[in-house]
Amino acid sequence: xxxxxxxxxxxxxxxxxxxxxxxxxxxxxxxxxxxxxxxxxxxxxxxxxxxxxxxxxxxxxxxxxxxxxxxxxxxxxxxxxxxxxxxxxxxxxxxxxxxxxxxxxxxxxxxxxxxxxxxxxxxxxxxxxxxxxxxxxxxxxxxxxxxxxxxxxxxxxxxxxxxxxxxxxxxxxxxxxxxxxxxxxxxxxxxxxxxxxxxxxxxxxxxxxxxxxxxxxxxxxxxxxxxxxxxxxxxxxxxxxxxxxxxxxxxxxxxxxxxxxxxxxxxxxxxxxxxxxxxxxxxxxxxxxxxxxxxxxxxxxxxxxxxxxxxxxxxxxxxxxxxxxxxxxxxxxxxxxxxxxxxxxxx
Amino acid sequence: xxxxxxxxxxxxxxxxxxxxxxxxxxxxxxxxxxxxxxxxxxxxxxxxxxxxxxxxxxxxxxxxxxxxxxxxxxxxxxxxxxxxxxxxxxxxxxxxxxxxxxxxxxx
Numbered sequence: 001x002x003x004x005x006x007x008x009x010x011x012x013x014x015x016x017x018x019x020x021x022x023x024x025x026x027x028x029x030x031x032x033x034x035x036x037x038x039x040x041x042x043x044x045x046x047x048x049x050x051x052x053x054x055x056x057x058x059x060x061x062x063x064x065x066x067x068x069x070x071x072x073x074x075x076x077x078x079x080x081x082x083x084x085x086x087x088x089x090x091x092x093x094x095x096x097x098x099x100x101x102x103x104x105x106x107x108x109x110x111x112x113x114x115x116x117x118x119x120x121x122x123x124x125x126x127x128x129x130x131x132x133x134x135x136x137x138x139x140x141x142x143x144x145x146x147x148x149x150x151x152x153x154x155x156x157x158x159x160x161x162x163x164x165x166x167x168x169x170x171x172x173x174x175x176x177x178x179x180x181x182x183x184x185x186x187x188x189x190x191x192x193x194x195x196x197x198x199x200x201x202x203x204x205x206x207x208x209x210x211x212x213x214x215x216x217x218x219x220x221x222x223x224x225x226x227x228x229x230x231x232x233x234x235x236x237x238x239x240x241x242x243x244x245x246x247x248x249x250x251x252x253x254x255x256x257x258x259x260x261x262x263x264x265x266x267x268x269x270x271x272x273x274x275x276x277x278x279x280x281x282x283x284x285x286x287x288x289x290x291x292x293x294x295x296x297x298x299x300x301x302x303x304x305x306x307x308x309x310x311x312x313x314x315x316x317x318x319x320x321x322x323x324x325x326x327x328x329x330x331x332x333x334x335x336x337x338x339x340x341x342x343x344x345x346x347x
Numbered sequence: 348x349x350x351x352x353x354x355x356x357x358x359x360x361x362x363x364x365x366x367x368x369x370x371x372x373x374x375x376x377x378x379x380x381x382x383x384x385x386x387x388x389x390x391x392x393x394x395x396x397x398x399x400x401x402x403x404x405x406x407x408x409x410x411x412x413x414x415x416x417x418x419x420x421x422x423x424x425x426x427x428x429x430x431x432x433x434x435x436x437x438x439x440x441x442x443x444x445x446x447x448x449x450x451x452x453x454x
Binding site for chain 2: 032033034036037041042059096126127128130131135136140209210231
């Protein structure tokens with residue numbers, strides 16, 4: 001049985017792996033098959049990660065994190081987790097092609113997934129003018145008029161990046177101010193190709209075979225207008241990826257995995273969570289990395305506690321398993337009590 | 348065996364005139380998800396050599412093909428049969444999901 005399985009390969013997952021590997025715990029990290037490296041793989045310049053004064057490309061940063069985790073003995077598996085069983089002292093994690101793994105602890109660092117607009121024609125026109133990845137698809141919109149929906153850093157970064165290709169980029173935002181950082185806002189405001197459409201939300205996407213226009217509704221007076229467009233990039237935020245742990249771990253009212261206070265301890269003993277999957281507010285590469293550290297340290301103390309409990313067991317051999325289960329159960333009950341308290345406070 | 352590259356020059360013969368169904372992977376070096384899905388397509392190709400041909404089109408080097416097939420998001424996977432597009436898949440997906448999408452051509 002392994003010490004720890006880390007699920008996820010963004011900054012949280014790799015940082016947890018670096019700490020766990022340096023603690024000699026030989027972590028295995030399940031990175032996903034097609035999304036290894038996480039959200040930063042679709043990002044261009046990262047300018048706010050300390051230690052890189054000239055900035056660093058998102059994918060380069062993630063390859064470096066992976067290399068650092070592997071240097072200390074992390075086993076990285078490029079596969080997807082299909083099922084987890086987290087109850088009790090032995091956690092099992094089932095993968096698509098690499099079999100079922102067992103471990104005494106699990107760290108969830110599954111991050112978040114792009115939020116969709118939730119419009120009827122969104123799916124139909126995906127890949128026909130609707131995109132979630134400016135770095136992948138900007139190339140196809142040379143000299144076109146396009147729009148980015150959203151008001152955060154990702155939306156500003158995408159809009160600015162897309163001006164390399166497009167002749168005009170509208171930013172559609174449902175409020176009259178942005179939540180993006182000041183530097184990203186300024187960069188977008190100063191870009192002549194970018195025009196802001198404040199207080200507008202997209203209520204319809206139109207086109208038979210490709211996006212031809214969007215229908216906008218003014219959030220102040222309710223009026224609607226049709227805006228002709230060659231493409232629409234959606235950057236309206238992310239939702240925590242918790243589908244694997246539904247019914248198993250407590251979630252908060254924000255939909256993230258509930259943890260005990262500032263720790264990474266979830267409602268089940270031996271199960272920890274880090275990064276965007278527990279964070280509805282900050283969601284930065286560096287906060288995710290820090291959160292990964294917390295998870296690795298919490299996991300280390302849990303394993304140490306477990307070992308101590310096992311060492312102190314002087315029960316006869318046939319009762320050993322039972323006693324161990326009991327010890328784990330009491331730790332589990334403690335964790336569950338504090339996490340549900342956190343969940344209640346959140347609600 | 349990895350999927351071979353097809354260009355604007357060879358597209359007609361290798362894709363449109365092929366007797367077998369051909370899956371074309373439209374990709375580019377700058378596209379992270381394209382690089383992730385590429386080895387998965389190589390695997391599917393080598394496991395199904397008798398049923399489905401899998402080839403790659405670099406859209407950076409062959410922009411006219413991207414225009415002809417109205418590619419606006421990559422990776423874009425298109426299955427050609429008798430010169431016609433019979434299925435389109437957009438975005439990188441895990442192997443099992445791709446196999447499910449391509450079931451009709453892998454059976």
